[in-house]
Amino acid sequence: MKSRSSDRKFLVGLVALVAALFPLLMTGCGGGAFTSLDAASQQSGPPTITSIVPNSASPSGGMIVVINGANFTSGTQQTSPSVSFGGAAATDIKILSSQQLRAKVPPHSKGKVTVQVTTGGGMSTSAPNGFTYTSSSPIISSVSPGSGSTDGGTVVTIAGSNFESGATVSFGGSPASNVSFVSSAQLQASTPAHAAGSVDVAVTNPDGTNGVLTGGFTFTSGSLTVSSVSPNSGGTAGGTVVTVNGSNFASGATVTFGSVTAASVSFVSSTQLKATTPPHASGAVSVTVTDPGGASAVLTGGFTFGTSTFSVNSVSPVSGPADGGTKVTISGSGFQTGVSVSFGGLGATSVSLTNSSSIEAVTPAHNSGSVTVTVTNSSGSSATLASGFAFHSIGLDWNAPSSSPVTVTGYNIYRGNAAAGPFSRLNGSTPVTATSYDDTTVDGSTTYYYEVKSVDSNGVESPPDGPVPATTSP
Numbered sequence: 001m002k003s004r005s006s007d008r009k010f011l012v013g014l015v016a017l018v019a020a021l022f023p024l025l026m027t028g029c030g031g032g033a034f035t036s037l038d039a040a041s042q043q044s045g046p047p048t049i050t051s052i053v054p055n056s057a058s059p060s061g062g063m064i065v066v067i068n069g070a071n072f073t074s075g076t077q078q079t080s081p082s083v084s085f086g087g088a089a090a091t092d093i094k095i096l097s098s099q100q101l102r103a104k105v106p107p108h109s110k111g112k113v114t115v116q117v118t119t120g121g122g123m124s125t126s127a128p129n130g131f132t133y134t135s136s137s138p139i140i141s142s143v144s145p146g147s148g149s150t151d152g153g154t155v156v157t158i159a160g161s162n163f164e165s166g167a168t169v170s171f172g173g174s175p176a177s178n179v180s181f182v183s184s185a186q187l188q189a190s191t192p193a194h195a196a197g198s199v200d201v202a203v204t205n206p207d208g209t210n211g212v213l214t215g216g217f218t219f220t221s222g223s224l225t226v227s228s229v230s231p232n233s234g235g236t237a238g239g240t241v242v243t244v245n246g247s248n249f250a251s252g253a254t255v256t257f258g259s260v261t262a263a264s265v266s267f268v269s270s271t272q273l274k275a276t277t278p279p280h281a282s283g284a285v286s287v288t289v290t291d292p293g294g295a296s297a298v299l300t301g302g303f304t305f306g307t308s309t310f311s312v313n314s315v316s317p318v319s320g321p322a323d324g325g326t327k328v329t330i331s332g333s334g335f336q337t338g339v340s341v342s343f344g345g346l347g348a349t350s351v352s353l354t355n356s357s358s359i360e361a362v363t364p365a366h367n368s369g370s371v372t373v374t375v376t377n378s379s380g381s382s383a384t385l386a387s388g389f390a391f392h393s394i395g396l397d398w399n400a401p402s403s404s405p406v407t408v409t410g411y412n413i414y415r416g417n418a419a420a421g422p423f424s425r426l427n428g429s430t431p432v433t434a435t436s437y438d439d440t441t442v443d444g445s446t447t448y449y450y451e452v453k454s455v456d457s458n459g460v461e462s463p464p465d466g467p468v469p470a471t472t473s474p
Helices: 002-031
Strands: 048-053 064-070 082-085 091-097 100-104 111-118 124-133 139-144 147-149 155-161 168-171 177-183 186-190 197-204 210-220 225-230 233-235 241-247 254-257 264-269 272-276 283-290 296-306 311-316 319-321 327-333 340-343 350-355 358-362 369-376 382-392 394-397 408-416 436-439 447-456 465-471
Touching (some): 048 124, 139 197, 155 210, 241 283, 241 296, 241 350, 394 447, 394 465, 408 436
Parallel strands (some): 147 210, 225 296, 311 382, 319 382
Antiparallel strands (some): 111 124, 168 197, 225 241, 283 296, 311 327, 327 358, 350 358, 369 382, 447 465
16 A cells, blocks of 8 residues: 555656646747657758769650769658750659659750759759750661762752751762752752762761761762664654663762653663653654763764654564463564553553564463454554464363263363373363363474373263374464
8 A cells, every 4th residue: 555655646746747847848849849850851962963864865755764963862852843845844753762853854855954953851952954854866767869970969869757957968978069958858968079989978967966877879980971863763742762871970960862862761770771761853863871870972873863764563472362361572663752562452461562663462362363463653643463472272072972871070181291191180070971071281383192081970070082193373
């Protein structure tokens, strides 16, 4: 009992002491004597920025960057700092550690900007010109023409993307002249003088970004020459396709006949061009080839315009199967671009004009027999070769078996190139039900051997009837 009474007195005294001191404690707290530590007082020093990775992005923003440095936050408080790029606030800021932040770059105009970090405690630091907003690097997809003289001066079109006004162009490290901004996808420039060979083509935007097309242009050496034109004559109406032979031709070269530019020119190689003559008065004229750089070469009297003879002289080969598909060469004169060909009134399945004196065509399917070959120019005039081509077929006839222990449901027809074979079936997997068959796949001046086998309802064949020979005419 005595001990209990003593404890109670002690406890009462302690409570009384606390009650007496409480106002003093509250007063002290209000006066700041026991103010809790804030975020700034817990940092070991002001924040610093040492690097930003990556340190550039497009003006559209959206890239995630990591900011490296020190004292971005305390070890006990993780209040997110604020980050700005050129005054524009970043988003999605995340504290990775007191030495590292992650942030999403905001949109901003092009150029170098200051990056600022402000901690949760209000302390800040900045990295002047620490980040660059830059457009996407230019991309070069093609250069046309792809070659030109070592003397330079070839006007080229550079196709690609992300080009900017004020961009520069270089060929093998040498700057181009007369660079013209057409669009973000196209530039034009004149090549510099350069040693012969293949070089890289580079486009550099005003912000310093660049793009390179490896081996994008080839400088060719030597003088431009024109040695011959074939054929060297044609009608005054034009349309004659000629081959211009020479040296050091470049893609993009032009051809003139007299003073009139060719209707079309295609680059075949550095030694050959294809051109279509324009309409021109009769007479001999010079043929001039001018490369994209402005260099030219002349063949005096290289082509003669006159009243040309339009004719079909020959067809080779002279015959083929009635089912068509024979590739023939038609020789003559006065053929023009856009020419068409028919065999016995049926149009060829394909026509290719080689030059004014030669055409390649593929025969259509046609009944057997000789037919007229007709060539029609784009002007509407026509030339013919009577019996110019013969379509061949061989007709087979046989009698049905007079008696058979089985029911005959059809026949299989076989052909070989020798009486002893081997033989191959002509009618595919389905037997023919008639007692006749036309073989339209034969060539001229050839002997074939045929066999016919009866087929019953089970697909079983009889022994062959034959072989029977048949020979086509030339």
